[in-house]
Amino acid sequence: MSEKLTGAQIVLKALKDQGVGHIFGYPGGAVLPIYDEIFQQEDVEHILVRHEQGATHAAEGYARSTGKCGVVLVTSGPGATNAVTGLTDALMDSIPMVCITGQVATHLIGNDAFQEADTVGITRPCTKHNYLVKSVDDLARIIHEAFHVATSGRPGPVVIDIPKDIQFALGKYVKPETVRHKTYQPQIKGDMEAIKQAVDLIAGAKKPLFYTGGGVINSGPKASQLLREFVKLTGFPITSTLMGLGSYPSADAQWLGMLGMHGTYEANLAMHDCDVMINIGARFDDRITGLLEKFAPNSKKIHIDIDPSSINKNVMVDVGIVGDVAHVLEDMLRVYKSRSSEPDKAAMKKWWAEIEGWRARKCLAYTPDKKSIKPQYAVERLYELTKGKDTYITTEVGQHQMWAAQYYRFEDPNRWMTSGGLGTMGYGIPAAVGVQVAHPKSLVIDIAGEASVQMTMQELSTAVQYRLPIKIFILNNEYMGMVRQWQELLHGGRYSSSYSEALPDFVKLAEAYGATGIRAESPDELDDAIKKMIATDGPVIFDCIVTKDENCFPMIPSGAAHNEMLLADDQGLDVEVSDAGKAMV
Amino acid sequence: MSEEQPINTHTIAVLVDNEAGVLARVIGLFSGRGYNIDSLTVAEVNEDEHMSRITIVTTATPQVINQIKAQLQRLVPVHRVVDLTVETDSVERELALVKVAGKGNDRVEALRMSEAFRARVIDATPESFVFEITGNTAKIDAFIGLMVPLGLQEVSRTGVAAIARGPERM
Numbered sequence: 125m126s127e128k129l130t131g132a133q134i135v136l137k138a139l140k141d142q143g144v145g146h147i148f149g150y151p152g153g154a155v156l157p158i159y160d161e162i163f164q165q166e167d168v169e170h171i172l173v174r175h176e177q178g179a180t181h182a183a184e185g186y187a188r189s190t191g192k193c194g195v196v197l198v199t200s201g202p203g204a205t206n207a208v209t210g211l212t213d214a215l216m217d218s219i220p221m222v223c224i225t226g227q228v229a230t231h232l233i234g235n236d237a238f239q240e241a242d243t244v245g246i247t248r249p250c251t252k253h254n255y256l257v258k259s260v261d262d263l264a265r266i267i268h269e270a271f272h273v274a275t276s277g278r279p280g281p282v283v284i285d286i287p288k289d290i291q292f293a294l295g296k297y298v299k300p301e302t303v304r305h306k307t308y309q310p311q312i313k314g315d316m317e318a319i320k321q322a323v324d325l326i327a328g329a330k331k332p333l334f335y336t337g338g339g340v341i342n343s344g345p346k347a348s349q350l351l352r353e354f355v356k357l358t359g360f361p362i363t364s365t366l367m368g369l370g371s372y373p374s375a376d377a378q379w380l381g382m383l384g385m386h387g388t389y390e391a392n393l394a395m396h397d398c399d400v401m402i403n404i405g406a407r408f409d410d411r412i413t414g415l416l417e418k419f420a421p422n423s424k425k426i427h428i429d430i431d432p433s434s435i436n437k438n439v440m441v442d443v444g445i446v447g448d449v450a451h452v453l454e455d456m457l458r459v460y461k462s463r464s465s466e467p468d469k470a471a472m473k474k475w476w477a478e479i480e481g482w483r484a485r486k487c488l489a490y491t492p493d494k495k496s497i498k499p500q501y502a503v504e505r506l507y508e509l510t511k512g513k514d515t516y517i518t519t520e521v522g523q524h525q526m527w528a529a530q531y532y533r534f535e536d537p538n539r540w541m542t543s544g545g546l547g548t549m550g551y552g553i554p555a556a557v558g559v560q561v562a563h564p565k566s567l568v569i570d571i572a573g574e575a576s577v578q579m580t581m582q583e584l585s586t587a588v589q590y591r592l593p594i595k596i597f598i599l600n601n602e603y604m605g606m607v608r609q610w611q612e613l614l615h616g617g618r619y620s621s622s623y624s625e626a627l628p629d630f631v632k633l634a635e636a637y638g639a640t641g642i643r644a645e646s647p648d649e650l651d652d653a654i655k656k657m658i659a660t661d662g663p664v665i666f667d668c669i670v671t672k673d674e675n676c677f678p679m680i681p682s683g684a685a686h687n688e689m690l691l692a693d694d695q696g697l698d699v700e701v702s703d704a705g706k707a708m709v
Numbered sequence: 710m711s712e713e714q715p716i717n718t719h720t721i722a723v724l725v726d727n728e729a730g731v732l733a734r735v736i737g738l739f740s741g742r743g744y745n746i747d748s749l750t751v752a753e754v755n756e757d758e759h760m761s762r763i764t765i766v767t768t769a770t771p772q773v774i775n776q777i778k779a780q781l782q783r784l785v786p787v788h789r790v791v792d793l794t795v796e797t798d799s800v801e802r803e804l805a806l807v808k809v810a811g812k813g814n815d816r817v818e819a820l821r822m823s824e825a826f827r828a829r830v831i832d833a834t835p836e837s838f839v840f841e842i843t844g845n846t847a848k849i850d851a852f853i854g855l856m857v858p859l860g861l862q863e864v865s866r867t868g869v870a871a872i873a874r875g876p877e878r879m
């Protein structure tokens with residue numbers, strides 16, 4: 125007979141049995157019994173953050189860089205509400221996360237008790253699933269179920285709300301193996317008929333394009349491997365969303381760069397003109413499609429996605445395949461290889477010639493400057509000086525994020541952590557903390573903006589406490605640059621509240637936290653300063669003073685089509701944007 | 710795109726685990742994603758397995774109807790989603806309680822109509838009736854329409870319950 129454990133003991137035992145090595149959290153009255161158990165064991169290490177939002181992003185960084193589930197522990201009321209941004213972020217970007225929240229004692233629920241919040245009510249729309257634990261005998265099962273739901277199918281965040289009395293109550297523990305969910309069973313294998321249809325389309329394509337997304341990375345390293353094999357075998361060009369960077373090596377000649385609003389000219393025009401689009405684990409987000417009516421108008425579309433609701437949501441496709449990317453690609457490759465016919469060589473030659481023409485436009489070229497550091501140059505130098513090292517990149521949100529996506533180059537999956545779907549400023553520092561916890565010896569860099577970092581700067585204190593040598597590389601343009609750029613484009617240059625007034629001295633700020641501050645103000649000192657940053661054995665804030673009014677190009681203005689994109693050498697930003705376009709975000 | 714697609718009414722049956730919050734999940738899905746709910750009913754239908762059946766009547770384009778089904782299917786406590794309008798030949802019924810107050814000729818006329826519609830009188834006072842009427846939505850709408858000039862006071866409707874014809878279970 126198994127002995128009885130307290131709810132808090134069950135939590136720790138379940139986490140251990142789920143193979144959890146680290147949790148990110150912040151204590152409070154409603155989770156004290158769990159913290160007491162954490163204190164008395166050594167299997168699960170707790171990382172104390174400085175704000176619960178930080179815990180959620182750290183868990184995301186941890187998850188994205190390892191493929192494992194991120195785990196968060198916060199108290200009731202404000203602890204839970206502070207976690208909402210990170211939960212939503214994880215939902216939008218399909219990141220596996222289990223977030224345990226404390227709740228007031230069962231008999232107090234509904235009485236507006238101190239630090240009571242309707243956590244399951246608040247988090248219902250921003251989680252994949254959530255639970256309020258009503259009996260200690262359900263607790264172990266719920267925790268195991270939560271990990272299963274969070275990590276399988278289309279991954280996402282799951283909240284477990286545990287009232288304090290249940291943390292004290294005695295109950296039975298059950299092992300993970302004994303838990304099988306009644307209803308939740310995502311489809312992993314793709315339908316063979318659909319796969320054959322897709323292969324027929326692929327084999328007959330004259331202007332094909334692979335369009336890949338975060339689903340490839342979520343599916344695991346094997347998916348990236350199979351993707352590479354398939355792309356090589358077909359000789360087709362490939363582009364990816366922001367979320368999918370790294371699943372295909374950017375050094376390869378078939379790689380066209382990222383597509384979408386700030387994607388490359390060649391990727392977007394190839395998307396517009398392709399005749400067969402092979403969407404693998406991407407979701408036709410509006411950042412990618414631009415104006416739907418003009419989106420890849422002459423293409424047959426294949427869509428592989430583990431989430432059936434992603435198929436035909438924004439864009440109607442010709443062949444939808446529900447399944448896990450790696451499983452589907454494996455079948456697809458087999459079917460493709462079993463056919464004797466090769467892709468139409470003459471057509472492919474023509475298609476590549478067209479693409480080379482677009483490439484020759486050199487859409488990422490920018491005017492260098494002797495005096496001031498161009499932000500693009502800063503990212504290029506950062507890339508060159510960290511190339512070949514064991515590097516992970518996180519970002520904040522804004523122009524710097526897009527420059528990072530454009531000018532830093534990724535060869536492998538799980539190396540790039542950015543808030544894609546929600547676009548959460550303040551993501552980068554805590555995400556870097558989470559990545560560094562998972563990879564203590566690696567070089568972890570947050571490519572940041574001076575406005576964004578001030579949203580979660582306090583996590584530098586976490587980094588100092590746990591000796592996590594993260595590097596916060598701020599492209600300091602003294603503007604909420606992306607907001608300024610849109611105001612320039614759409615609002616007559618009226619820079620309403622987008623200037624970063626009263627900035628702290630970031631070097632002194634770093635020092636105040638017990639970290640190292642480095643500043644670079646001119647191009648000629650940049651390389652040495654970056655080298656110094658890399659060599660510093662501890663957390664660093666790098667204050668990179670860049671050109672203030674640089675805009676991020678290429679750009680597809682809202683409401684425009686892929687073939688109407690703006691390039692850096694176009695005459696300024698004075699384009700006509702339709703009213704419908706202006707209404708878009 | 711969707712503007713050119715016709716808009717149709719569908720009745721969707723959803724089998725769910727009867728656990729706390731499951732209805733809120735379904736309703737939240739509809740409101741959060743901007744889908745219409747014309748009618749929604751819910752009750753436990755299988756006590757042993759703690760399952761409830763939710764019947765939703767909704768109006769949308771085919772693309773959105775497919776989205777609704779896929780989104781419902783995605784909810785963790787959902788067992789099955791069946792579009793009764795497309796996947797089956799089904800019967801639908803609704804029950805309404807209709808209160809009519811009046812005297813003289815109107816009162817006689819109301820009673821006469823109720824007989825024609827096979828409504829039952831389940832409460833009566835010298836100046837009022839409460840009718841119970843069962844039928845499909847159109848029939849109930851018609852009956853209520855006829856009661857308006859005869860002194861209609863209030864209506865309480867259950868919303869649509871629906872089931873597929875034939876021996877198979879959902």
Ligand SMILES: Cc1ncc(C[n+]2csc(CCOP(=O)(O)OP(=O)(O)O)c2C)c(N)n1
Nearest residue numbers: 522523524549573574575576603604605606
């Ligand atoms: C939490 C949050 N609030 C507001 C926004 C809207 N927003 C998007 S980019 C941006 C400016 C970011 O400025 P900075 O971090 O300096 O980056 P830059 O664009 O200058 O590189 C703002 C305010 C957001 N994405 N997230």
Ligand SMILES: [Mg+2]
Nearest residue numbers: 573574603605
């Ligand atoms: Mg800035």
